Amino acid sequence: xxxxxxxxxxxxxxxxxxxxxxxxxxxxxxxxxxxxxxxxxxxxxxxxxxxxxxxxxxxxxxxxxxxxxxxxxxxxxxxxxxxxxxxxxxxxxxxxxxxxxxxxxxxxxxxxxxxxxxxxxxxxxxxxxxxxxxxxxxxxxxxxxxxxxxxxxxxxxxxxxxxxxxxxxxxxxxxxxxxxxxxxxxxxxxxxxxxxxxxxxxxxxxxxxxxxxxxxxxxxxxxxxxxxxxxxxxxxxxxxxxxxxxxxxxxxxxxxxxxxxxxxxxxxxxxxxxxxxxxxxxxxxxxxxxxxxxxxxxxxx
DNA sequence: TGCCAGGCGGGGT
DNA sequence: ACCCCGCATGGC
Numbered sequence: 001x002x003x004x005x006x007x008x009x010x011x012x013x014x015x016x017x018x019x020x021x022x023x024x025x026x027x028x029x030x031x032x033x034x035x036x037x038x039x040x041x042x043x044x045x046x047x048x049x050x051x052x053x054x055x056x057x058x059x060x061x062x063x064x065x066x067x068x069x070x071x072x073x074x075x076x077x078x079x080x081x082x083x084x085x086x087x088x089x090x091x092x093x094x095x096x097x098x099x100x101x102x103x104x105x106x107x108x109x110x111x112x113x114x115x116x117x118x119x120x121x122x123x124x125x126x127x128x129x130x131x132x133x134x135x136x137x138x139x140x141x142x143x144x145x146x147x148x149x150x151x152x153x154x155x156x157x158x159x160x161x162x163x164x165x166x167x168x169x170x171x172x173x174x175x176x177x178x179x180x181x182x183x184x185x186x187x188x189x190x191x192x193x194x195x196x197x198x199x200x201x202x203x204x205x206x207x208x209x210x211x212x213x214x215x216x217x218x219x220x221x222x223x224x225x226x227x228x229x230x231x232x233x234x235x236x237x238x239x240x241x242x243x244x245x246x247x248x249x250x251x252x253x254x255x256x257x258x259x260x261x262x263x264x265x266x267x268x269x270x271x272x273x274x275x276x277x278x279x280x281x282x283x284x285x286x287x288x289x290x291x292x293x294x295x296x297x298x299x300x301x
Numbered sequence: 302t303g304c305c306a307g308g309c310g311g312g313g314t
Numbered sequence: 315a316c317c318c319c320g321c322a323t324g325g326c
Binding site: 125126127129130133134172175176177178179180 | 321323
Binding site: 121123124125126127128129130131178179182206207208209210211212215228229230231232233234235261265270272273274 | 305306307308309310
């Protein structure tokens, strides 16, 4: 699909917001190139976002002008979290054993419920590298392509409908293994329920447990109150002597639990548990930007 | 090469 | 309520 260049707009950037960090995190190469963030808003609407002296400069692309400037601006504010206040989160960081000094101004970008579900299932029983590699292959091999008139292409995962048509073998070809069934079941639920209400969609799906549910809802709606505690987070804190990690998260993070998990993967470069424990012991709890990490994956994929 | 990796459900106790 | 196992696959 070919998208034509349309209007441009400016959005004021809050002083304590770090656009570059926010745009870097968990981005593929077609989303971020080191300075510019490119997002597909709908099947046929995209934006390119750059930063110039404390303003976001937005260029819109579409087939026909179907969204107003105001709607697009609202979308960007929402996805980037421009109005999100993290003061309480940072205050809590000061009390944590690992996240004492997180990168400031880094916000989690919202993604749509279908994409969020794919991300969450991809991470089941898999390392950061394996999970994101599977998703990368799914998008590149079977996804949709939107060509921006003057700025290359953006890729998106196949829709639930298309994925059902493609069938289980396509997912297995991307390395999904037994996770393929889970994704297909979620795809069917999206179609059957005819809704993007992720709670309803994921509720009761076999293969979707608390981790997948909580992560997907956090990524979709900033529902940070879900405890997203996997072997990795559990092992990290247990290595520091925490007995009940669930209770610890409740106490320290309150309604920020899922964001804390997300931020932990950032500051520890999402390295596997054994290495992450060593890093914490060495007190190395800042992103290194070396090799394949959540903040650098756009350089590789 | 065998074993682990950011889950999960089923079956045992 | 716990513990334990198998499950596909990729990477070291």
